Amino acid sequence: MDWTDLIIKVAPEDVPQAEAIAGMCVSRGLYIEDYSTLEEDLKLFGPVEVIDEELLAKDKTVAKIHVYVSPEENPAEFASFIEERLKAEGIPFEFESDNVKEEDWANNWKQYFKPRNIGKKLRLVPTWEAEADLLSEEGKAAYAEGRKRLLIDPGMAFGSGQHETTKLCMNLLEDHVDSETSLLDVGTGSGILGIAALLLGAGSVTGVDIDALSVKVAGENAELNGVGGKFKLICGDLAGDVNGAFSVICANIVADIIIRLLPDTGRLLKPGGVIIVSGIIDKRLSDVEEECRRCGLVVKKLLTEKGWCAAVLAKRS
Numbered sequence: 001m002d003w004t005d006l007i008i009k010v011a012p013e014d015v016p017q018a019e020a021i022a023g024m025c026v027s028r029g030l031y032i033e034d035y036s037t038l039e040e041d042l043k044l045f046g047p048v049e050v051i052d053e054e055l056l057a058k059d060k061t062v063a064k065i066h067v068y069v070s071p072e073e074n075p076a077e078f079a080s081f082i083e084e085r086l087k088a089e090g091i092p093f094e095f096e097s098d099n100v101k102e103e104d105w106a107n108n109w110k111q112y113f114k115p116r117n118i119g120k121k122l123r124l125v126p127t128w129e130a131e132a133d134l135l136s137e138e139g140k141a142a143y144a145e146g147r148k149r150l151l152i153d154p155g156m157a158f159g160s161g162q163h164e165t166t167k168l169c170m171n172l173l174e175d176h177v178d179s180e181t182s183l184l185d186v187g188t189g190s191g192i193l194g195i196a197a198l199l200l201g202a203g204s205v206t207g208v209d210i211d212a213l214s215v216k217v218a219g220e221n222a223e224l225n226g227v228g229g230k231f232k233l234i235c236g237d238l239a240g241d242v243n244g245a246f247s248v249i250c251a252n253i254v255a256d257i258i259i260r261l262l263p264d265t266g267r268l269l270k271p272g273g274v275i276i277v278s279g280i281i282d283k284r285l286s287d288v289e290e291e292c293r294r295c296g297l298v299v300k301k302l303l304t305e306k307g308w309c310a311a312v313l314a315k316r317s
Helices: 012-025 038-043 075-088 108-112 127-135 137-144 164-173 192-199 212-224 255-267 282-294
Strands: 002-010 031-033 063-069 094-101 116-118 122-126 148-152 182-186 204-209 231-235 246-252 269-281 297-305 308-315
Touching (some): 002 012, 002 075, 063 075, 075 255, 116 164, 122 127, 127 137, 127 148, 148 192, 148 212, 164 246, 164 269, 164 297, 182 192, 192 204, 192 212, 192 231, 192 246, 204 212, 246 255, 255 269, 255 282, 282 297, 282 308
Parallel strands (some): 204 231, 246 269
Antiparallel strands (some): 002 063, 002 094, 031 063, 116 122, 269 308, 297 308
């Protein structure tokens, strides 16, 4: 069977942002073609006797980010999913597609996704490593100190726990979850944040995602972790289809979508509750902070890692 090679074409200066956003949506790794600095790079090697003319002729004004989609998955759905995020960040782009053989890609990405400790209380374990992790010395040590095991198979949904935005969000959740917590997870993806909250002791979680495939994957992962009965899932756009009041609202998406979400949190956040947001590129933090001021919110805590920001927000007293 053939895999689809989805190619995202962007300007070279937009590669870091586009790569990070594409990485948020796929856990199989990325391949980037960027020849914009080729001539400068060649100068570093000094005189070169033979240079591939085809290489020298490569377009240096456009970079290509390759992402691979399996035969069982719908490339059009994936393109729509990542297109929303690129547009939200104002990144011009074009899509192309090609096919590659399954044996060239199939499960290679899984070799890079290994069990790891997250924060002080959780251990993130991909499903295909579950048995081996229980027998490993690192795994035994983690469970001996009381860590909860979070099994995850992200499939095509965002949320493997490897990306900085998800890790930052999980760290912040630890300080704001107890048995009384009712949590709303906006843009739930694989369900990883909602499941983490339930394993940390939350009373209930509602997850919402615009992508039906993500809702399906989140439900499967919740059942896998034995918390399906406490995890309500809704397919809808942001919080528009959500009713009720929540002590914690979390959203690991991108700045423009967070800005669009914040005004709606007023009707959903319980008195004394907090909003945890992540997926904000550092240069967009000021925009989110400005919207917070308009909505009567203040930043209580801020974490950053590799150019990404996550924050705890609360109503201004």
